[in-house]
Amino acid sequence: MTAATDEVQRLPEEGEIVIATVKEVTGHGAYVTLDEYSNMTGFLHISEIATGWIRNVERYVRPKQKAVLKVIRVNKTRGEVDTSLKQVSGEERKSKLIEVKKNEKATAFMDFIKSKLKLTNPQVNEIEEKILQKYDYVYDAFEAIARKGPDAIQNLDLAAEVKQAMEEESNKIQIPQVEVRGVMEISSKKPDGIEMIKSTLASAESSKGGASTSVTYIGAPRYRIIVMAENFKVAEKTMNNTVEKVRSAIEKQHGMFNFSREESKKSHQQG
DSSP states (O other), rough: OOHHHHHOOOOOTTOOOEEEEEEEEEEEEEEEEETTTEEEEEEEEEGGGGGSOOOOOGGGGOOEEEEEEEEEEEEEETTTEEEEEEOOOOOHHHHHHHHHHHHHHHHHHHHHHHHHTTTTTHHHHHHHHHHHTOOSSSHHHHHHHHHHHHHHHGTOOHHHHHHHHHHHHHTTTTEEEEEEEEEEEOOOTTTTTTHHHHHHHHHHHHHEEEEEEEEEEEETTTTEEEEESSSSHHHHHHEEEEHHHHHHHHHHTOOOOEEEEEEEEEEEEEE
16 A cells, blocks of 8 residues: 555656646646656646647647656645646657657566566566666667677576576567668689689678678679668668778789679568
């Protein structure tokens, strides 16, 4: 009973970004419930909804609608909270929605692990606390496994079966991937030219720094190079560095080298 009472009395901090549900719209603004604070009531004054004169509040907020708001005043004595919609920046809104989405996914993952390993709530809380010592969000640990493999959580003080279950759950995560492609034309008149080219291209293939580089044979003298990474910045940097290394090695051996880009694309890869 005490825990529930403490939860009801917990108040947000001024300046905090919160998720709220619009409960009732009035001529002066809207009453909202704060989702993360046991649905305690807050008020969104009409002057904090948008800049300029507002003819119709419901054009901006409607009953049952979810909204990202900023806490601008907290009366701890009365337990009253005033909020603002217009003071929330686009970046703050985006960041909050990402946080909520991550927390929802993490909850689903942890519920599965709790059920599978027959854990108690305190045991689940303990696991989450250990994860949060290294990651900002519990979900980030699952995403790290999806990106880098189980080694990502080897340093966490967790039981082997918990790590195994986390690895299984991380397989459900789709990692955004971008792909940059190009064609290298390489030739050499040296007797051992073919072997030199093969050796150079083999050393160009790698998987490091968040990028994976592969080279495939199209047909003499053409070879396709593909770099896959989390974003175009990493992919482009890896592509440029790799191509320059290959160019330098080939020209050092008095070979001919030419490079042309192909269309890039963005995709999702199952973790």
